Amino acid sequence: xxxxxxxxxxxxxxxxxxxxxxxxxxxxxxxxxxxxxxxxxxxxxxxxxxxxxxxxxxxxxxxxxxxxxxxxxxxxxxxxxxxxxxxxxxxxxxxxxxxxxxxxxxxxxxxxxxxxxxxxxxxxxxxxxxxxxxxxxxxxxxxxxxxxxxxxxxxxxxxxxxxxxxxxxxxxxxxxxxxxxxxxxxxxxxxxxxxxxxxxxxxxxxxxxxxxxxxxxxxxxxxxxxxxxxxxxxxxxxxxxxxxxxxxxxxxxxxxxxxxxxxxxxxxxxxxxxxxxxxxxxxxxxxxxxxxxxxxxxxxxxxxxxxxxxxxxxxxxxxxxxxxxxxxxxxxxxxxxxxxxxxxxxxxxxxxxxxxxxxxxxxxxxxxxxxxxxxxxxxxxxxxxxxxxxxxxxxxxxxxxxxxxxxxxxxxxxxxxxxxxxxxxxxxxxxxxxxxxxxxxxxxxxxxxxxxxxxxxxxxxxxx
Numbered sequence: 001x002x003x004x005x006x007x008x009x010x011x012x013x014x015x016x017x018x019x020x021x022x023x024x025x026x027x028x029x030x031x032x033x034x035x036x037x038x039x040x041x042x043x044x045x046x047x048x049x050x051x052x053x054x055x056x057x058x059x060x061x062x063x064x065x066x067x068x069x070x071x072x073x074x075x076x077x078x079x080x081x082x083x084x085x086x087x088x089x090x091x092x093x094x095x096x097x098x099x100x101x102x103x104x105x106x107x108x109x110x111x112x113x114x115x116x117x118x119x120x121x122x123x124x125x126x127x128x129x130x131x132x133x134x135x136x137x138x139x140x141x142x143x144x145x146x147x148x149x150x151x152x153x154x155x156x157x158x159x160x161x162x163x164x165x166x167x168x169x170x171x172x173x174x175x176x177x178x179x180x181x182x183x184x185x186x187x188x189x190x191x192x193x194x195x196x197x198x199x200x201x202x203x204x205x206x207x208x209x210x211x212x213x214x215x216x217x218x219x220x221x222x223x224x225x226x227x228x229x230x231x232x233x234x235x236x237x238x239x240x241x242x243x244x245x246x247x248x249x250x251x252x253x254x255x256x257x258x259x260x261x262x263x264x265x266x267x268x269x270x271x272x273x274x275x276x277x278x279x280x281x282x283x284x285x286x287x288x289x290x291x292x293x294x295x296x297x298x299x300x301x302x303x304x305x306x307x308x309x310x311x312x313x314x315x316x317x318x319x320x321x322x323x324x325x326x327x328x329x330x331x332x333x334x335x336x337x338x339x340x341x342x343x344x345x346x347x348x349x350x351x352x353x354x355x356x357x358x359x360x361x362x363x364x365x366x367x368x369x370x371x372x373x374x375x376x377x378x379x380x381x382x383x384x385x386x387x388x389x390x391x392x393x394x395x396x397x398x399x400x401x402x403x404x405x406x407x408x409x410x411x412x413x414x415x416x417x418x419x420x421x422x423x424x425x426x427x428x429x430x431x432x433x434x435x436x437x438x439x440x441x442x443x444x445x446x447x448x449x450x451x452x453x454x455x456x457x458x459x460x461x462x463x464x
Contacts, residue, residue, distance in 0.1 A: 031042035041171035067385035091266030102215040147190040208247030227329040236447030282344030309336035327358030372408025
């Protein structure tokens with residue numbers, strides 16, 4: 001208590017409701033442990049995700065309509081439809097449009113499927129293949145749950161004790177409940193989180209290596225490497241840039257080179273398919289085609305838009321009054337990529353979720369972004385089912401859902417840009433806090449040329 005003129009005033013009343021915690025108050029134990037609550041929330045979230053898949057289990061009458069029941073998953077479908085059920089070699093015999101680390105992940109799950117009694121061979125009957133696909137799905141679900149738990153545990157540590165509770169925004173996210181079991185994306189999400197943790201702990205080489213592995217699972221982790229590069233340029237840490245990228249290239253090569261040598265055509269399918277595909281589901285370009293305004297040369301136009309967004313972001317990083325945080329820059333790069341990408345699948349929201357929480361961990365803002373993702377999640381299955389498809393009275397609902405999702409992301413991105421331009425109002429930055437996951441850049445000074453630019457700009461600015 002602070003005394004002012006004989007009147008007792010709670011200290012720092014305006015900083016926290018009720019002032020300082022009293023000396024008899026307890027902030028330890030079960031009820032105040034973010035680790036326990038985050039792990040409980042993550043487990044409950046995963047049970048919801050698993051429960052959602054139950055209506056999609058095959059029955060004696062055949063395969064239920066997964067679009068109508070909102071429980072579609074690529075995992076058992078690709079097991080049956082890509083020849084995985086026959087035991088054929090990945091990439092050499094089984095065509096896969098996925099990076100190689102996902103292929104290794106699938107191969108391991110198939111091996112466990114065989115150990116658990118699944119019939120994995122060319123002689124398997126259709127019924128045996130279907131039964132094995134369910135074991136394959138269950139094995140994959142357990143492995144992805146581990147990936148999810150690791151991601152949550154990592155985010156409990158990324159912000160340190162002051163921001164440990166932010167992990168609940170990931171652990172209890174409806175985005176995970178909806179999208180976790182559509183595909184294998186959580187493997188890349190986990191590796192990206194581990195890479196950020198290594199960076200936070202001032203291990204650029206290890207961080208680069210893990211992010212290189214993440215890039216071997218999905219494309220988007222390379223944007224985190226780009227974000228690190230931009231921030232290192234502003235800080236003048238050019239040696240660190242070389243360390244990170246060299247480690248990433250070596251890790252990526254170790255994983256990819258064996259498949260590149262053994263099955264070049266299978267390895268390159270991921271790259272060629274993505275380069276050759278046109279406007280696809282979820283993208284703004286696809287919606288323009290649906291409304292009768294198809295965009296010619298969509299690959300080139302999308303690339304130009306991404307490049308323009310990237311240049312604007314570079315300007316922002318260099319113009320900001322204080323070096324932006326890594327989570328902010330990575331989030332903005334990913335938003336630019338996804339908004340202008342030719343395809344925007346619902347599970348890509350899993351890529352954004354951890355970066356959304358790192359960039360601006362405010363419940364209202366995260367909820368607005370989440371609402372946009374859930375609206376799209378419902379609409380995409382209605383569209384594929386046909387209820388919202390072309391020629392239907394409600395086809396406009398799918399267009400609106402796509403645009404709503406994009407607007408929610410852009411709104412969130414603008415909130416992050418505002419934090420960058422007004423760092424003193426950034427909810428993550430507190431007194432004596434620069435960037436909790438900044439690693440070697442945390443509290444590091446900017447390069448000399450940045451100070452010269454600031455001084456030159458100050459001289460040109462007229463004094464009122």
